[in-house]
Amino acid sequence: MSTAVPSLAEVIAALDRWYPPSTAESWDAVGLTCGDPAEPAGRILLAVDCVPAVVDEAVSMGAGLLITHHPLLLSGVHGVPADDAKGSMVHRMIRAGVAHFAAHTNADIARGGVSEALAGLFSLAEVTPLVPSARASLDQLSVYAPRAAVPSLIDALTAAGAGEVGNYDRCTFTVDGTGTFRPLPGADPAIGDVGTVTSVAETRLSMVLPRAVRSRVLAAMYAAHPYEEVAFELTEQPPLPSDLGTGRIGRLAAPLPLREFTQLVAQRLPRTVWGVRAAGEPDQPVQLVAVCGGSGGGYAEAARAAGADVYLTADLKHHSTVETVTERTGTVSSYAGRPMALIDAAHWATEAPWLPVLAGRLSEEFSERLTIGVSELVTDPWTLHQPSGSAEPSSAAD
Ligand SMILES: [Zn+2]
Numbered sequence: 001m002s003t004a005v006p007s008l009a010e011v012i013a014a015l016d017r018w019y020p021p022s023t024a025e026s027w028d029a030v031g032l033t034c035g036d037p038a039e040p041a042g043r044i045l046l047a048v049d050c051v052p053a054v055v056d057e058a059v060s061m062g063a064g065l066l067i068t069h070h071p072l073l074l075s076g077v078h079g080v081p082a083d084d085a086k087g088s089m090v091h092r093m094i095r096a097g098v099a100h101f102a103a104h105t106n107a108d109i110a111r112g113g114v115s116e117a118l119a120g121l122f123s124l125a126e127v128t129p130l131v132p133s134a135r136a137s138l139d140q141l142s143v144y145a146p147r148a149a150v151p152s153l154i155d156a157l158t159a160a161g162a163g164e165v166g167n168y169d170r171c172t173f174t175v176d177g178t179g180t181f182r183p184l185p186g187a188d189p190a191i192g193d194v195g196t197v198t199s200v201a202e203t204r205l206s207m208v209l210p211r212a213v214r215s216r217v218l219a220a221m222y223a224a225h226p227y228e229e230v231a232f233e234l235t236e237q238p239p240l241p242s243d244l245g246t247g248r249i250g251r252l253a254a255p256l257p258l259r260e261f262t263q264l265v266a267q268r269l270p271r272t273v274w275g276v277r278a279a280g281e282p283d284q285p286v287q288l289v290a291v292c293g294g295s296g297g298g299y300a301e302a303a304r305a306a307g308a309d310v311y312l313t314a315d316l317k318h319h320s321t322v323e324t325v326t327e328r329t330g331t332v333s334s335y336a337g338r339p340m341a342l343i344d345a346a347h348w349a350t351e352a353p354w355l356p357v358l359a360g361r362l363s364e365e366f367s368e369r370l371t372i373g374v375s376e377l378v379t380d381p382w383t384l385h386q387p388s389g390s391a392e393p394s395s396a397a398d
Contacts, residue, residue, distance in 0.1 A: 009037035035099020047375035114293035119248035129245025156224035161213035247292035274385035280341025348380035
């Protein structure tokens with residue numbers, strides 16, 4: 001293994017493999033905000049938000065790369081002047097040699113992503129996506145080639161995007177057999193003669209490919225195959241359930257009263273001034289738990305439809321919360337007759353658990369070639385919390 005400090009490009013290649021930018025929502029703005037991919041990454045700081053205090057932290061630790069969950073420039077901009085709030089952060093980072101990279105909705109849905117990290121705090125069993133993403137459609141290509149041509153054919157098909165299955169590439173299956181053909185007048189056979197039945201030791205080589213790269217893979221097959229006419233089969237795989245998706249749902253080992261589960265959530269999430277709050281009957285038992293890092297209010301109905309006893313997310317709104325915890329909708333036996341409880345936590349606190357997971361992956365991938373820090377700053381914007389009617393404020397200084 002190389003001992004050189006990895007370039008930004010190498011680190012970004014790993015991030016893009018774990019959190020493919022193609023899986024981000026169309027409105028999202030993920031990837032590099034500023035920075036030169038050819039520069040060394042060296043020190044990396046991980047944070048949820050790119051705000052001035054986090055930029056200061058990155059600069060003072062001498063970071064070459066700041067990775068945040070939230071994009072800095074999510075809304076379209078036509079410039080980054082230094083007298084603009086966001087522009088000044090971009091200037092500060094560029095001057096200090098800090099690159100900025102965001103992995104947002106692509107990190108939300110991923111394996112090892114934000115919602116999976118949140119679910120991981122509660123030792124849930126049988127964790128699956130709450131709203132599975134449609135898996136990219138796959139084709140399967142089987143091509144027949146003389147045995148000696150198979151290695152270079154695999155190289156060419158791999159380079160065109162075939163043979164990737166999860167964290168594996170160059171995935172192939174081969175079967176040896178015999179191919180026969182008779183070249184007709186006008187043919188220019190690579191093997192055999194016109195008018196003569198020819199028998200060749202051939203291999204049937206099978207690889208999967210994303211349907212989106214079908215044309216490229218077929219072009220690579222034709223270019224790399226020695227025959228004038230190429231025999232192949234191409235089949236479309238049906239859509240499959242995906243293990244990527246929004247939110248996660250899983251089961252506690254034993255049911256807990258909502259009151260105790262809320263305490264557990266407060267203990268396991270990183271500390272914020274206002275902690276967590278729950279909506280629902282405090283003594284109602286909860287076992288099937290749905291979670292979604294960030295603003296997951298829009299998926300409450302999916303959680304209820306999945307039979308969740310409780311749904312933990314952030315930024316919940318009054319009307320939908322009232323409806324969820326009071327209206328006994330549906331006829332599915334698992335949730336008919338008992339409303340689902342809701343737990344509302346600080347947006348930052350539901351996403352911060354991903355940072356140590358990402359730090360672990362980067363350490364494993366690059367070992368001691370990188371220094372990785374997780375920001376200690378709490379960028380939840382709420383700095384005071386006071387229950388109505390109480391006299392003593394609590395604050396960030398507590
Ligand atoms: Zn968020």
